[in-house]
Amino acid sequence: MNVPSLYRRTAAGLVIVALAATGCSTKSSSDNSGGTTGNDASTGTSSGPVTLKDGSKVKLALIPGGAHPYFQPWKATAEQDKTEFKLADATFNETGEWDQGKQNNVINSLAAQGYNAFGIFGVSPTDINSTFEDLKSKGFVVGSLASCPAGDTDSADFCLSTDVEAAAYKAAKAAIDAMGGEGALVHLTGNNVDSNTQRRIAGVRKAIAETNGKVTELSVITDIDTDLQTAQKAVADLLASKGKEIKGIVTTAYNPAVAAADGVATSKLPIKVVAIDDDAKILSAIKSGGVAATVTQNPVGQAYVGGWLLALLGSKQCTMKTPGVTVDSGSFIVTKANVDTYDNERKAKTVELQKEFASKLSCQ
Amino acid sequence: MSAPVSETATAALQEPDAPIEAPQGGRTPWWANQRIGLLILVVALSALFGVLRPAFFNQQLVVFPLLRDIAMFTVVGLAQLCVLSIGHMNLAVGRMAAFSMMITGISYDLWHFSLYAGLLVGLVAGAAIGALAGWVIARTGVNSFVVTLALDFLLLGLIPLVYTALTDNAAFVTKPPGMRELRNYSLGDVCIGNLCGSPAVPQLTLFAVIAMAVVGWIYSRTKLGRELLMTGTSVKAAELSGIPTARRVITAHAMSGCLAALAGFMLAVSTGSIKATIGEEFMLPSFLGPILGGTLLAGGFISVWGTLLGAALSSVIRKGLDLLGVGLESLNIYLGLILLVALSTDRIRTVLSDRQGVRKR
Numbered sequence A: 001m002n003v004p005s006l007y008r009r010t011a012a013g014l015v016i017v018a019l020a021a022t023g024c025s026t027k028s029s030s031d032n033s034g035g036t037t038g039n040d041a042s043t044g045t046s047s048g049p050v051t052l053k054d055g056s057k058v059k060l061a062l063i064p065g066g067a068h069p070y071f072q073p074w075k076a077t078a079e080q081d082k083t084e085f086k087l088a089d090a091t092f093n094e095t096g097e098w099d100q101g102k103q104n105n106v107i108n109s110l111a112a113q114g115y116n117a118f119g120i121f122g123v124s125p126t127d128i129n130s131t132f133e134d135l136k137s138k139g140f141v142v143g144s145l146a147s148c149p150a151g152d153t154d155s156a157d158f159c160l161s162t163d164v165e166a167a168a169y170k171a172a173k174a175a176i177d178a179m180g181g182e183g184a185l186v187h188l189t190g191n192n193v194d195s196n197t198q199r200r201i202a203g204v205r206k207a208i209a210e211t212n213g214k215v216t217e218l219s220v221i222t223d224i225d226t227d228l229q230t231a232q233k234a235v236a237d238l239l240a241s242k243g244k245e246i247k248g249i250v251t252t253a254y255n256p257a258v259a260a261a262d263g264v265a266t267s268k269l270p271i272k273v274v275a276i277d278d279d280a281k282i283l284s285a286i287k288s289g290g291v292a293a294t295v296t297q298n299p300v301g302q303a304y305v306g307g308w309l310l311a312l313l314g315s316k317q318c319t320m321k322t323p324g325v326t327v328d329s330g331s332f333i334v335t336k337a338n339v340d341t342y343d344n345e346r347k348a349k350t351v352e353l354q355k356e357f358a359s360k361l362s363c364q
Numbered sequence B: 001m002s003a004p005v006s007e008t009a010t011a012a013l014q015e016p017d018a019p020i021e022a023p024q025g026g027r028t029p030w031w032a033n034q035r036i037g038l039l040i041l042v043v044a045l046s047a048l049f050g051v052l053r054p055a056f057f058n059q060q061l062v063v064f065p066l067l068r069d070i071a072m073f074t075v076v077g078l079a080q081l082c083v084l085s086i087g088h089m090n091l092a093v094g095r096m097a098a099f100s101m102m103i104t105g106i107s108y109d110l111w112h113f114s115l116y117a118g119l120l121v122g123l124v125a126g127a128a129i130g131a132l133a134g135w136v137i138a139r140t141g142v143n144s145f146v147v148t149l150a151l152d153f154l155l156l157g158l159i160p161l162v163y164t165a166l167t168d169n170a171a172f173v174t175k176p177p178g179m180r181e182l183r184n185y186s187l188g189d190v191c192i193g194n195l196c197g198s199p200a201v202p203q204l205t206l207f208a209v210i211a212m213a214v215v216g217w218i219y220s221r222t223k224l225g226r227e228l229l230m231t232g233t234s235v236k237a238a239e240l241s242g243i244p245t246a247r248r249v250i251t252a253h254a255m256s257g258c259l260a261a262l263a264g265f266m267l268a269v270s271t272g273s274i275k276a277t278i279g280e281e282f283m284l285p286s287f288l289g290p291i292l293g294g295t296l297l298a299g300g301f302i303s304v305w306g307t308l309l310g311a312a313l314s315s316v317i318r319k320g321l322d323l324l325g326v327g328l329e330s331l332n333i334y335l336g337l338i339l340l341v342a343l344s345t346d347r348i349r350t351v352l353s354d355r356q357g358v359r360k361r
Helices: A003-022 A069-084 A100-112 A128-137 A164-178 A195-209 A228-242 A254-267 A280-288 A299-314 A342-358 B006-013 B034-052 B059-084 B093-109 B115-140 B144-166 B179-184 B205-221 B223-233 B235-240 B245-271 B283-292 B304-323 B328-360
Strands: A059-063 A089-092 A117-120 A141-145 A158-161 A183-188 A215-221 A246-251 A272-276 A293-296 A318-320 A325-328 A332-334 A361-363
Touching: A059 A069, A059 A100, A059 A299, A069 A089, A069 A299, A100 A117, A100 A128, A100 B059, A100 B245, A100 B304, A117 A128, A117 A299, A128 A141, A128 B179, A141 A299, A158 A299, A158 A342, A164 A183, A164 A195, A164 A246, A164 A272, A164 A293, A164 A332, A183 A195, A183 A228, A183 A254, A195 A215, A215 A228, A228 A246, A228 A254, A246 A254, A254 A272, A254 A280, A272 A280, A280 A293, A299 A318, A299 A342, A299 A361, A325 A342, A332 A342, B034 B304, B034 B328, B059 B093, B059 B205, B059 B245, B059 B283, B059 B304, B093 B115, B093 B144, B093 B245, B093 B283, B115 B144, B115 B245, B179 B245, B205 B223, B205 B245, B205 B304, B223 B235, B223 B245, B235 B245, B283 B304, B283 B328, B304 B328
Parallel strands: A059 A089, A059 A117, A117 A141, A141 A158, A158 A325, A183 A215, A183 A246, A246 A272, A272 A293
Antiparallel strands: A293 A332, A318 A361
16 A cells, blocks of 8 residues: 555545535525425315315325335325325335435435425334424425324324324233233234334233233243244244243234234144234134234325325415324224224224314314 | 464464555556546446436435435445454444444433533444454454454344333433534535535534544554554564554454444434444445445555545445435345446456556566
């Protein structure tokens, strides 16, 4: 290595960078808050806040944290939003790869391309408020979909999400009922260092605590939602080592749910499994009796109502009376008894959600 | 002057038999210079993406976050560069960042430190954990790959435990005064009289500029830098020259840990909080930047500018593909293909340059 020349080059380069960086503009009093949205409100008068008058200037982006089966219904619903609300455009982008930095890049890229209304599932609940603040400061409208920011503050216009603690509580209650109200329960879930996982753990523990010791939590197995193979291995290990002690398994993440349903069916152990979501495998396991129940969420409702609401806000037709309001998008227990009809309940909830939000809007 | 652990350090370093042929900048034509090639590629790709999507030059929404990413990945690359300079690897570079930021987070949350006092604590913690890795390598003679891999696993278990014990949301959410501003402010907010910097350049990039300047200065102007490079080129020769190689191993790993901590801080500031998953995405980019930029895996030669350009290349490609709306299924394929083409053209340039050299002789 030519040492002195390297130093000279480094020094010269840094000087150039510094000059370029400092000499590029003259002071423009305050920064940049100018939005690129440029949406004018649709004018109409007040004949009920629910009907969108003009969505033609709204470009909607629905952005999950990364690829996951849960979010696949958002793709079709984004198209539905576009045609039904006559939006300028609607897109679904799942390239965040479960990294907050990458997701922020995706959001910024879409904003640069003219998208002005964002429905976002934040990768990191503790970071996502910063992203929301950035977007709001630039004049965009933002909804937190399927997950709310951690803590008491929500910097988005609204949050429409499953109350994960309530859903986990419901799932654990269903598992405890299936177990006959006593025995050892195992909880399988996702990423331990995610605040939503901590809320799910709290929900399950709350249900267990209500049994006054009749049900015990044998273990909480975290970090097995990365892929199906990881979950299958964890379930196989669990059943091999403690299968006979376990009376119930409650799962609050997708891959562990599929793996537990398969694992228990294969092992033929008399373990009651409560799953999450309504994957075809899980639904068929419910029909065959292999899975006692599942807790489904409302991804279509989140994307549909979220899109509608963002269009109302983005077109300036409405504003939130209280920005940052949180609404539970619903969670539904599905058993053999209602496996063929639960979707009706979910659709009814979606309609109810629109009404609930209508009361939280202030419209022209 | 040899350190007591020098023999094991020698074993750990496993230097190649043949001396490394360092690039000889003086003989190669300018167009065959790897850094210039990379610079041209970065500029050409930026221009291409800009033509295809004019939004690529949007200062606020594209250039600002892009430069913030490049700055952070440059520091990540420099963290790896320090150990590459002695022919080692640091597979725990991401987890060292997470560990350091955990200490920084504790200092904000529990001890109520200011932004920069917390950063300082994190840098010291990073240097300490790096020095520990270096000490184990020098002491035991075990390959750096194995030691840092083991350390990575150790920290992978330890960090979530601490977060679960100390926080409600698996993150330290206390934001000391100045953190939000550091995230959003640009050089446009730095003015001398009426003349201000560019609003497209985040203030966070200054950390990368300082890190580049310090690392560049150490390797080019100080005895320490020369000794590190000599240790990387040949441990035996370095020891025979009186260089305390074991201490240099510890120093290189401490520098690596310290820079990993700085990168972790930049990530924490730019995303918003200090959480256990900081640094999870660091390992591959940490190699990508320096290696693309010409730093040798075998040690003995580093390139600070190359690291910046390597980091810039991968970030520009990713941002351009994002803007082109390339879907997840194809994004990484294109990213890999473009990098492969970039490296191949670099190799073609080198071969052409060598042939030209032979003809002249």
